Amino acid sequence: MASNKGVQYRLWVRVGALAITLLTQYHLVYQGNSWITVLILLGLTAIQVVSLVQYLDRNTREVLDFLHSLKMDEVNAPFSTDDKDPTRQELYTAFNEVLAMVKEVRTARDEQYQYLKNIVHHVGIGLITFDARGDVQIVNTAARKLFGRSELRNIRELEMLNPALVESLRRLKTGGRDLVRLEREGDVEQLSVYAIELTLRGKEFKLVSVQNIRSELEEKEMEAWQNLIRVLTHEIMNSVTPISSLAGTVRGELEGQLTNDLEVNPIPNDEIEDLFQAVDTIQRRSEGLIRFVQDFRNLTHIPQPNKTRIEVRELLQPTVMLLQPEAEAKGVNLSLSVDPETLSVMADSELIDQVLINLVKNAIQAFDEDHEGVKEVALTATEDSRGRVLVHIKDNGVGIEEDALSKIFIPFFTTKKQGSGIGLSLSRQIMRQHGGNISVKSVVNEGTEFTLKI
Structure with missing residues (x-):
């Protein structure tokens, strides 16, 4: 003033x-x-x-x-x-x-x-914004890792990953959600996509969050199966155990009756023998069912891994040596390759051995009797772009039908006549406890490849 x-x-x-x-x-x-x-x-x-x-x-x-x-x-x-x-x-x-x-x-x-920018770029969920033409304004670190790209100028560049992903990004409106399957570097990811639409200074933009929820889906699925298994095993064991015990008691009594004279025991021995065989069958089937249920209990009683640093070759070599005789007996060439040789990993060798034995054994048994050409099962260990160890178990056998491929990790599901259907479910749970995962890809009559990410 x-x-x-x-x-x-x-x-x-x-x-x-x-x-x-x-x-x-x-x-x-x-x-x-x-x-x-x-x-x-x-x-x-x-x-x-x-x-x-x-x-x-x-x-x-x-x-x-x-x-x-x-x-x-x-x-x-x-x-x-x-x-x-x-x-x-x-x-x-x-x-x-x-x-x-x-x-x-x-x-x-x-x-x-700068504060908001740092939050956006360091948040664990992938975030991407783009305009009506698909030109990208913001793509954070998590999104670049999910897409495997150092930069992204337009969402059309993602079509090489999965055209369905680009279609989902364009189609979703505010509040819309979608689940997109993405295969990259031998790994399968389940992407949860959520979008909202924005208007800034008269221009339309779309903000999309992308998150890999494969682990969460597998965890919920495994939790549901474990709950079901606990209920089933409890009810079955409560019913079968007394039956098996009583059958054993009756079997013992009948064995004693077989030596009696007709004057003492008016029932003919042949009838007693028929009863003995029937009771013996009941006992054997009951015991078989008990063993069957006890196998499924393994899915709910896996110990926590005791991880130690171990050379990858040292981790894989015992499995190869153990199954080499079986492979040779079936005419299968079993090989091992580790690149680089100094590759090491934090793992529980005993638990990982169970996974490797199951997968390699399956691969050795994946050939028809009339298979033409060389039968090969190859174990290879490499390192991906993120520094994670990848173990591939690949065969050139009959392959897996597409319908069965989506079910092989479900407990009890098996394509083998003598299989229990818990091997792959058990393997996936062990890998999850190691903070890793297991994935598979297969082509009928060309072969199957399982990949362990540790």
Whole structure:
């Protein structure tokens, strides 16, 4: 306010002086004084007018310079307050205070932007924004890892991964969800896709979150099967155990009766023998059912892994040596390759052995009797782009039908006549306890490949 009053005061002084000069000049002309005096007053008037114009122009330029500083974001170049005019010192001080406030607001805004940017790029869920043409504005670190790309300019670039993913990204509206299966680097991922639509400055954008929920799906599936198995085993064991026990008791009594004379025991021995065989069958089937149920109990009683650092070749070699005789007996060439040789992993060797034996044994048995050509089962260990160890068990056998391929990890499901259907379910649970997973791909009459990611 003080600066404003000072400016008004100086302006009124100049206007007043100019008015006095003009009145004096008018009076002298009216009185008929000499023209020299009149000319002097005219010159003085001109000087006053020029001074007034310069004064107003200077103030205008200073305000324009201030506004230009705001426009060009030159908030770090303050106005000098060394002017002798106290009014201008106050004006420049006010300008600098405004610039300081603007700088503080913009600094806070930039800090907030960087804070949100870091959150977006470090959050564990993949985030991607794109416009109606598919041009990508933001793609965070998690999304780049999921898509296996260092940069992404347009969502069309994802078609090489899975066209269904791009179609889902385009199709989903606000609140829409989708589940997309993605195969990459021998691994299968289940992507949960969620989208919302935004309008910013008249332009339409879409914000999509992408998350691999394969582990969660498998965990829920396994939990459901475990709960079912617990109920079934409890009920079956409660019923079968007494039957087996009573059958054993009756069997013992009948064995004793077979030696008795007809005078003591009026039932003929052949009838007793028939009863003995029937009871023996009941006992054997009951015991078989008990063993069957006890096998399924393994799915719910897997110990927690005791992990130690172990060389991958040292982890795989015992399985190869154990199953080499069986492979040779069936005419199968069983091989092992580790690249690099120094590859190591944190794992429980005893639990991983169960998985390897099951998978290699299945691979050795995956050939028809009339198989043409060389029968091969290859174990190869490599490292993926994320530093995870990949163990591949590949055969060139009969392969697995597509319908069965989606069910092979379900407890009790088996394609073998003598199979129990728990081997692969058990293997998947062991891999999950190691923080890894197991995946499979197969082509009928070409072979099957299981991949362990540890």
